[in-house]
Amino acid sequence: MHFEEKLEQEIESHAQTLHVPQGSVVMDFGQKITVLPIVVSGCLKISRIDENGKELFLYYINANESCALTFSCCIKQYPSEIRAVAEEASTLKALPVFVMDDWLKKYPTWRTFVMDTIHIRFNELLQTIDQVAFQKLDERLIQYLRKKSIQQKNKLLTISHEQIATELATSRVVISRLLKNLEDSGKIILFRNQIRILKEL
């Protein structure tokens, strides 16, 4: 992420730096979007919520990334389509949404940043759609575990079956059964509240 010096200065002068604790809801479904967040450190988990309040994990926003969905709707102040939760304690830079219009015209590097962000997210969303539409739950679960493991840079995930079920919008019974299958085939080891990912996964 390399911006013009002038743009860096503008970011500094407009941005409000926020420190959010792990697990806090940064943006919730239906909420008005007033700021454009850029993740400085830590990570946000983005998920979709259905009409019953059921959750579906979409993707992570890591350090030096921003939110493609905000780009697309911040100017007209549309309500948020997603929920963002701090996966770990994170630092954000919050920019007022009115800067968007101006910066897109003035700074080529900002335009590039916005386009790249949208491009990356769009492709990632397509992957997720493919999974939901074409893959079975066992394959989705494996992908989920891999992503989580890469995300947390840890082969030992601290998470309950219930939480996984929530994020994949399914029931715990199914997750427990599939995880047990994966353990039986030597791909993971299960503990209470923890899952060790083996290299065979």
Add this chain to the structure above:
DNA sequence: TCATTAACACGGG
């Protein structure tokens, strides 16, 4: 066939 829901037992903290 596979997911969901409800129900139950087991065990660790």
Add this chain to the structure above:
DNA sequence: CCCGTGTTAATGA
């Protein structure tokens, strides 16, 4: 005791 886990049985898509 509460929570996470493993399992089953009934029901549905």
